Structure formats: C-alpha cells, structure tokens
Amino acid sequence: MAKILIVGTGGVGTIAGLSLTQHGNEVTFVVRSNFEELKKTGYNIESCDHGDQKNWKPHRMVNSVQEAIAAGEKYDYVLVAMKALPDVFSTADIIRPVVESSPDVAIVLFQNGLNIEEPIVEAFPKNVCISGVSMIGSTNLGAGEIHQAEPDYVKIGYFDNGSDKAAQEKRAKEFVQAYGPKFAHYVDDVVYHRWRKLLYNSTFNTICSITRMDSGRLWLNGVSDSLIRPAMGEIRAIAKADGHVLTEEDEDYMIDSDGEVYYKPSMLVDVEKGNLMEMEVILKAPLDVAKKHNVPTPILSVVYELLKCLQFQLKEAKGMVELPEKLARKSALH
Template identity: 30%
Template sequence: MKIVVFGTGGVGGYFGARLAQSGCDVTFVARGRHYAAIKAHGLRIESPLGNFALEAPRIVEDISTVQQADLVVVAVKLWDTDEAARSLAPLVSRGAAVVSFQNGVQKDETLGKHLPRESIIGGVCYIASVISSPGVITHSGTMQKLVFGEYDGSRSARVQAFHAACEKAGITAEIADDIERLIWEKYVFLVGLSGATATIRRPIGAIRTHARTRAFLFDVMHEVVAVGRAKGVRLPADFAGNRLAFCDTLPEGMTSSMHHDLENGNRLELPWLSGGVASMGEALNVPTPRNRTIADILELSADGRVSG
C-alpha cells in the first residue's frame, strides 16, 4: 500500500515510522520545526519496544504535492480536521481511502462534510506517545494498538491490506465489525483520562489510587457512557466500570496528550473531549456536571495561553 501519514505527531509519527521501518511505502506530512528536523536529521522513535530511527523518510510540508495514495492516515489535531479534509479531496478523487486515528467521536462526521462517505474507514488507536522534541517521538509503555473497520461491517480489501501492513510492522491491529461502538468505547476512556489528568495535573497512577480522585475519574467516564447511550450507541450501562478496571492496568506514570499540551502551553482539544460531552449532553438533556466542570476549569488554557 501507498500510505500517507497526515500529521506526524505522537500518533502519526509513531505508527507511520513502524510501517516505514517494515518496508511499507510511507509519505509523512509535517510542518514547522518538526518537519525541518525530520528533513535534516530523520525521524527518531524512543520506545520501550525498541528505539530506532528513519534516517531519510519521505516527508513533505504540503499534502497537495502527493499525487497518489491508497490510504491516508489522518492524525492532525482536531481543530485542523476541516482544513485537512478539504486538502484530501484530490487524493480521494484519485482513489485514496481515509482513516482517522484522531481523538473524539465527531472526527469522521467532520471528514464526511468534505469527502465521500464511502472513502472513510473508521479507526481508533491506543498509545501514549508525544513529540518530545522536533524530530523525536517518545512512546510511553508498551501499548500500541490500532483498530479500524468499514462502517458497514464488511471486511473490505482495503482494511485487510492495511491490517496485513500493520502486522508486518509489529503493530497490534484488529479489524472491527462495529467500529462506531469501538470509537465510543475509546472516547469513554479518552475523556476520562484526559479530563482527570489535565484537571488534577497528575498521571493515572496517583489518580486511580486515591478514593476521591478515583471516583471523579469514574464519574467523568460514566457521563460519557450516558451521552453515548442517549445517542443510540450500543454501550453497556456499566461500561464506565469496565474502563476504570482498564485504567488499573496502565503504567502508573501514564498521562494524556491533553495534560502534556496543558503543561507545555499548547492548544487543547478540550472542545471535542469533555467540552464535547458537555455540549452533547446539553442537547440531549443528559446531565454531565463533571465534564462541564472540567471544560470550565480548563477554558482559560484551551487556546494555549492564559486568557483574561
């Protein structure tokens, strides 16, 4: 497969590098200092699964310079999704499929405003990784999993081909029969992890071992489940308990990308995470007091600087 990784951050950089290292045809799209560092010195991955470097990866600043692709992996920040989708239209018109491993549950709806619905594959990822410095992706822990699938549940040739590429690269990967439900399952965990770590400003280990912060984490996730069920997603009523047990299996030092962004003064994906839950809950008349509080607490830092 000809794969384009659109957004070479913690997610796109890590998984794209694994695919490229295994021999896949991968083109990276990056910008700014990160692009310049990769262009000059290559892309370095630091991981408990093994450090490695791509000395001269194929990388561009503008996706319009890419003429052909079988699959585009979208891994830009959520606020860039509209612009990214518009720029992908020429590649999609020439046959490219698109799979987003971004955060949230509204990403594919946004892509679908600009791209044919049949071009979009649903996807979720599980990894803790960040750009630790320009040209360097640091992976925490050993979890590195991609789950993807067609929205109609079919096992198409394109999802099977991508699954084979992931397996060759040593990436844990699954083809999903009900990708919408799995996207929401990830969202429950993601909103809990991001909201709790960013507001409490501690990693998951400390949060899950204290009774009150553990209860807070559970309540945040329970609200997401309630909103999803109100939207018709097939989530079990007790799914927040399932995700809390999953949090107990994580490395104690694990945190979230939103916590990382907060500490580094970067823009936050808050409107699509706890803020998104609060907005959807309000529209559906589902109470979301914990997520509304998280959104309110972090609002002054949401654009990457302290306002006021």
C-alpha cells in the first residue's frame, strides 16, 4: 500500500484518487474549493470505468498542503492534477512543503502541456519525477459532481533527473501497479506521448476556446479539415524537429477522438467558467521549441496571440490586471 497525496481534485484528480483507493492505496486529497461541504458529503461520481459512486470520499481530505503534513505524515507519492499555469503560480512552490517533509517522495504530474517536468526536476533534483499523460474524459461539474464520459487511460514514464535510470524506471512502474494496470501503462518515451496529446490540445482545445464552439460544431463547420488539421501539421513538424515523429494515423485519431458527441474540451469549459487557460504549457511551450528549430508556425502563432487576448480578459475579470488610466501610446497619427 502506498500513501499518496493528490493536489488538484477536479475531474482528472478525483478519478485518479478513486482508482488509487480501489487498488488498496491510502489517498489524501488537498481540497481548496468547497472544502467543508465536500468533507461532509463527499463526491458524487458518474464514471464509465467505476460506475456511480455516491458520497464517495478518499481516506482523508485536507484544506492545504501544509495541513497534509501537519501531523508529520510521510507520503510515497504526491500527484499533481491541478491546472498548469506557470504565468500565475509555481507548481514546485505549492508542493515544496510535502517534498521537504517526505524526502523520498516521488512527484507525479498528471498535467497538460510540454516540458512541465523541467521546473520540477530543477527544484527537486533528488526526487523521481513521474510524468503522466492522461487521455481521460472527465469533467468537474462543480460542488463535488464529477462526470467521467471517456475511459481512464494514462501513459506513465519517468522524466530523467540524471540519477540512476533503473531506479527511476522502477519507481514509475511501481506507480503503474498502484494505479492499476487496466488504467495506467508504462512507456519508455513519455515525452513522445506529451507531443502526441498536443495534436489535440494545441489545436482543438485552443480553437474551441477562441470560437466558443465544441469540437462537434467545429467538425460540422468543416473547420476540422480547414484549420485544425493544418494546425496539427505544424505540431507534427515541431515534434519531428525535436526528435519525436508523429504520424498521419496519430493525426486522424485525434481528429476523430471525440466520436459522435458534441464535446467541450477542458480549455473551453475553463473559459465558460471564467477560469484561466493553460495556454503557456499547451501552446507557448511547443512554439518555443519551434522557434529553437526554425520551424514555421503561421497558424499556431496567430492562435496563441488570440489566446493572449482572451487570457487578458479572464485575468482582468479576476482583478489580476491593473489598467492605467491613460495609455502612453505613441503613434505617427498624433
């Protein structure tokens, strides 16, 4: 039995916690929103993998990472399933207390995006960093209501921190067993799978957010072929320049991955809720790689600039942007 702390208990983190508890592990949730209510009532989960779970609770719920270690608890893994927003906060800073109190803890990242592991390895070079690429379709509807419509399927691998590779691989494979081999699978090249997921996240996720349309409506408008597919071609070109070959079959799979439903990608759901978007790790990170290798990205570059405008609106609505009374703008017209 492993002791696991989960930070980020939305659609992905809650189902991860459910799977881990059902496989005999002791799971603690860090719950920030609706803590008192959820501590009393638990979660109501509709899951295509686990069935309906009414008033389900992990072994323990706490309100902060500090509370999770207050009584001297030690953890084998800290699983991070919160949004990756490096332009807003540092994931490393959030989990630092548990890493310092559990020196042998392995850090598991169930987050979207590319190169999210690098700041973790830099901050905690002695801890094994396990990268998880989740293809689950699970949504937090609010107030502990979780709807999982698509099966849990996580690719697990270690992100090399320069220490003994066999030891890192062993720790990652142990986590696969803890999670359940039905839902988690060990892979040698987890970075490749991050690139593969970007075929969807850098295109459908971003363009659905800008247009406020679900993937089904984009498909009905022909945008899947006229805009999404060429944007996927840019991701494939960047990945190839970085040493990871994505195929046309990968592209076709992502185009058709939402099946017959009118699916709202997570970034669109965030925008509708007024939440900030993971645009830096999902789109800016691959664009940085493109710049490094001189790969042209005419579509994705425009998409990113539009996302910057949308993110600015979201930040302004949250009071995170202070606007000057007058603009110090210079123009040849004045």
